[in-house]
Amino acid sequence: MLKLKVEEMSCGHCVKAVTEAANTVADVDAVEVDLAGGLVTITGNADSAAVIAALDEAGYPASKIA
Numbered sequence: 001m002l003k004l005k006v007e008e009m010s011c012g013h014c015v016k017a018v019t020e021a022a023n024t025v026a027d028v029d030a031v032e033v034d035l036a037g038g039l040v041t042i043t044g045n046a047d048s049a050a051v052i053a054a055l056d057e058a059g060y061p062a063s064k065i066a
């Protein structure tokens with residue numbers, strides 16, 4: 001499991017965009033977004049750098065917290 005702090009998420013559209021961006025990465029099984037907390041939890045064996053790159057590219061700067 002991968003936990004990320006993700007900036008710039010402010011509404012349901014952002015949740016959808018972040019979820020879709022994360023789902024483009026190989027080995028992401030599930031994406032859970034905590035909009036209020038600015039947290040994203042990824043289930044699966046995805047490479048954390050690849051997930052962070054995908055979210056950054058979508059406009060949501062992300063950093064690994066666990």
Ligand SMILES: [Cu+2]
Nearest residue numbers: 010011013014
């Ligand atoms: Cu939004």
